[in-house]
Amino acid sequence: MIKFGTDGWRGVMAADFTFANVALVAGAVADFVLAHNLAGRGVVVGYDNRFLSDRFADTVAGVLTGRGVRVYLGRKALPTPVVAFAVHHLKAGGAVMLTASHNPPEYNGIKFIPEYAGPALPEITDEIEEYILRRQRSGTIPACGANGPARELTDPSRAYAEHVLKLIDTESIGKAEMRVVVDPLYGAGIGFLEEMLSGLGVRVDSLHNHRDPLFGGSLPDPSAAKLETLRDTVLREGAHLGLGLDGDADRLGVIDADGTYISPNQLLSLVYYHLVTSRGWSGPVARTVATTHLVDRIAADCGQEVVETPVGFKYIGQALMEHGCIVGGEESGGLSIRGHVPEKDGILAGMLAVEMVAVHGKSLKTLLEEVGDKYGRLYSERLDVHTGADRKPRIMENLRRLEPDSLAGQPVVGRFTVDGTKLVLENGAWVLIRASGTEPVFRIYTEAGSPAEVKRIQNAVRNLTGL
Structure with a gap:
């Protein structure tokens, strides 16, 4: 079917x-x-x-x-x-x-x-x-x-590039004397970031910039595990950033100057923080039910709304169109901003990452530490649990009945079923359990104030649901 x-x-x-x-x-x-x-x-x-x-x-x-x-x-x-x-x-x-x-x-x-x-x-x-x-x-x-x-x-490549450059602080990038390594992972994004950045005076090195339908024997996925060559090149060349695109360039992976992988949750938070503090933009932020609540803390500090959507960028795009959100994103790497098409765009996200380093004059890791000092640090993790197809109905029933008063030693203060079952704890930690629609896999998304608390919450949920 x-x-x-x-x-x-x-x-x-x-x-x-x-x-x-x-x-x-x-x-x-x-x-x-x-x-x-x-x-x-x-x-x-x-x-x-x-x-x-x-x-x-x-x-x-x-x-x-x-x-x-x-x-x-x-x-x-x-x-x-x-x-x-x-x-x-x-x-x-x-x-x-x-x-x-x-x-x-x-x-x-x-x-x-x-x-x-x-x-x-x-x-x-x-x-x-x-x-x-x-x-x-x-x-x-x-x-x-x-x-x-x-x-x-x-x-439409040239018209697209001209449009994106209008959304970016090109003047700051042009003055910053930056070096960036781009890895399009043999995909359709070859040439876009390279040409735009080079045109602004950025020194650009490029990896895997030719078509290979086998993607070098791997996946065109800009995750930390698939960007090791990019990381090594950033460190060897002393670059400010490494930018990796997926196969159709709608998602971005970022390697910071010291080799640190900046997760999509972290990048979304930084972009929102940058837009409201440096550009002076005002407006709500859209995120999926599985995406970091750090953007919620930034929004609350700015007196702005958070639009929570089901998983899938189609819902983020809808929020960008209908709620006037200045940025929307998801934990899997999709991101777009006001003034752009309501589609996730790894090329635009890469240009925004370069802009942030240029404007603030510091690494993304340092900027993230400043955001953490102001709003608190959050640690996010997704755990995929594979189950037999015969177990899925029983686990789904357990999820429907999952209404604990406390979890991992913290009172449960919210239960939401926008997409899956999400429990929010009194200290701000949360967990979401979703079933895959195509395979016998349950995804457990967890965010908390420490890696140890993330593990405690994961274990508690697995015990309660039978996962």
Whole structure:
């Protein structure tokens, strides 16, 4: 069954991600576009550096044009945030992005980006899935017709870069005499950070800056474990920062000058702090239910609201559009700010990281210590617990009944079920337990004032739930 998860449909190539299934999804997207009278505005079709992504994109374009939908096809591999920007820039009716983001090389995927240039909300993907089911039941095979409107090749890279630079303090970066190492991990983000930073006078070194569909035998995931080469290069070259992108450049990993990995939770907190203290911005912050509460403390100090959403950047994008949030982010690395498209963007996040070092004249680690001195230090960790499929129903029932008065020696002062079960403790610590929607895995997100307390909370939750 073809299902759109937290961020699109993904599958193993030649197993379930086949040309036939890609054409089926493209036909359903065409059904959606036509039903909402968006065909005349056109659909952007983008693709990343994965094996056959360009061929899959060509199939999507053929199906769309065969249904009379105008298509803007990327001239080259493009990052997801650039394709989202193209929707806004071209005033298109939406976009189809061929990518599996940070998944292993054997995967590929499809994201649908609606006309508002952010991730598709559930009501949109539900409608597309319904069109897929109708086509499967009727046996309707989408045609890749040559008689429809001619596809138009497009490359929004320059317009995107000009837009991002307007969101950044380029003057401060230009004066800072910085050195930055960029690692796009063989992905679609190759060249973007390098060219923007070099144009501002930053000395830039680049790693893994050519297409490799096997991603060097690893994953295009900018986690601490996958950025060891970047870390070593930053230390060897004496760089101020190392910036790593995932396969479609919508997420960022940061290595500080001393080799410290700056987590997405920490980066989001720093960006929010920077926007309100250095830029003088005022407004709420959006975070998912699984993301750090350090931003809550900063917001409270500034008299601003926190918008808590379910997991998934589509909900963060919605908050950016509907609540006027100045920044929104998630613990998995997605981030965007006011004035940008409501899509997570690792390139923009990287430019903001460079701006913070340039403006404050200190490392991100030092800046984070100052934030900790002011608001308290929080330690976050995600623990994935694999369970047999037969155990999942019982654990889910235990979660529904999970209403303890105390946990790990602290009174429970809040219980929330926006997405999973979240318990907030009197001292500000919290834990969230969510079930994966695609595999027998439960994720335990925990944040507390010390690593030891994080472990105590994790152990207490596992005992109570049977995990």
